[in-house]
Amino acid sequence: MSIEQSLNLIIGSGVLAILYGLFLAWRVIKFDSGSEKMKEIASAIQEGASSYLNRQYFVVSIVGIVIFILIWFLLDQPVTAVGFAIGSIASAMAGYIGMNVAVRANVRTAQAAKSGLADALNVAFKGGAVTGLMVVGLAILSVAGFYFVLTSYFSLSTAASLKALIGLGFGGSLISVFARLGGGIYTKGADVGADLVGKVEAGIPEDDPRNPAVIADNVGDNVGDDAGMAADLFETYAVTAIAAMLLGSLLFEGSSEPVIYPLALGAISVVASIVGTFFVRLIGKSIMGALYMGLVVSGVLAAAGFYWATNQFFGNFVVGPVFAQETDVIIQEINSQAIFFSSLIGLFVTLGMVLITEFYTSKNFDSVKNIARASQTGHATNIISGLAISLRSTFLPIILIAAATMVAFNLAGLYGIAIAAMSMLSMTGIVVAIDAFGPITDNAGGIAEMVGLPEKVRGVTDSLDAVGNTTKAVTKGYAIASAGLAALVLFAAYSQELADIGKEVVFRLDDTNVLVGLFIGAALPYLFASLAMDAVGKAASSVVNEVRRQFKEIKGIMSGQTKPDYARAVSIVTAAAQKEMVIPALIPIVAPVVVGLWLGPEALGGLLVGSIVTGLFVAISMTTGGAAWDNAKKYIEEGHLGGKGSEAHKAAVTGDTVGDPYKDTAGPAINPMIKVMNIVALLLVPFL
16 A cells, blocks of 8 residues: 555544544434523523633634744744644634534433433443544544645655645644643633632532532533643644654655654544444443443554554565664664554553542542542641642652553664554544543533423432543543653654754753753743643633622522523633633743753753653642532532531532542643643754
């Protein structure tokens, strides 16, 4: 099979994913959307979510246009600027389409819950699968399509085409930082504000229609956990593919197979993920088992496809040499088997991150139960226990990532690490489908509560929501692990790019510039996370003040005779999120430029490594710990340890309120942050 034929099939897989996603969207819309009151609430959520995204993309477009002009004219790279625009638009589209389906699937899931758990799961998963398929479809189509056009129609060299693809990755990363950060600030500002006044001060249930912030809270689930997550994983997928292609080009100069092979892995997993969606069906009462069945089937099919693709691209001949050590001059040669086993490592890391994250965040295990039990002795002990779990949850994922990196490197050098990372990201379609299921079920429960559907229906939506909370944590763990591998690949590409322009840089720990870069880079994730947490606090304060004002000034809200002004609360939290997201989002763009141009390439290399190391720990700790706090609250609400209204429950609500901005704002936004810094470093190489 020729390279051109391979590219055509890869592009075709992206088109297939988009078409199947659109088909699933049509199926979701055809489901019953319930009563007029349910439709009214769903419409308010849709309107709020669309209003927020439109405003966010307007703000981001201003920043994007400035960067586009700088790349085109200041850097004199018009093709890279076009790639930047393509990446930005595709990333925004992935989140926008997925979010628009999610806000329509929520009410249909609530209606389906009247018929039982199986029907509700079916609707929610189909809605989530739209987001997953759009993410991978648009990512493959944009990367492979742009590369094909540049090489086939504009006759650019492989090196020039890959430089343009770096711009595409930068565009996706920029949207991702703003979407993750802005969406996270919005969702947790609304959530925390609604809880503090509604549940804590007024003593009304979560999702009570009397709470003026309840619609804003439900909007936040979609703009943060759906649109933000979609943009995040689009960017991670595209950047990983581009970095692997770039490394393949640099390590195997003049050979096309190592450049196209990473895209082939993505194309195979697209087909495997589509097949896997047919296996997600409830058997017994295990919701998680149904979701994992689809993931396992997709992984097995992908592994079989990887074996076929590896033989198609590399056959049984030796591909290396790959690297040499100056001491002893050790030359490593890699063959097709080494590359295939590297691809399997990525699949095993995916499975490992799923199991590890579930262990720390599921109500079935002691981590969550220990936090719940600690709640019996007060708010402080809940916080202490939650912090302990969040810190402990970093160890096993880091060991897994380190082991995968070492094994992949020993198999196939730097290219082996790149292939393991791409293999892991290739499963994005089915993983995001499982994740996007979460905000849909969360909204479904909110709608059921606001409409006053029977307790049986709320029981179904609560069961789905609890699982959705775990799957969201699983996907965040998956995204963080893949971001770590992707960032390592990008750093390797940065080093290779410096060597390619004749600047041999050695990153030595006795070099002051390297050490200074390491310290600054290590500090940046903490600074970034602190600004994100602070932003949530400010947004929440604005919501608290507005809810208190409405309770005080609008008579009849608490008796249910008067409807709150939902739109006002949505508008306030939207403005707060937009304002607070700008400064932290600029950190990963400005920091590499300042350090690289001021202190040089050695310091910039230190900056990248420092941010990767601490970024991984901070992100895992925050996302896993926050999810554990959330599920500890849900465990008590099921009737354990005194149930709702007990002292343990009140302490658990406090823990959940602290954990929310951890898991949904600061932690996830670190993923794109560390990759943006690496991509900016790649763009800076000619100036170093």
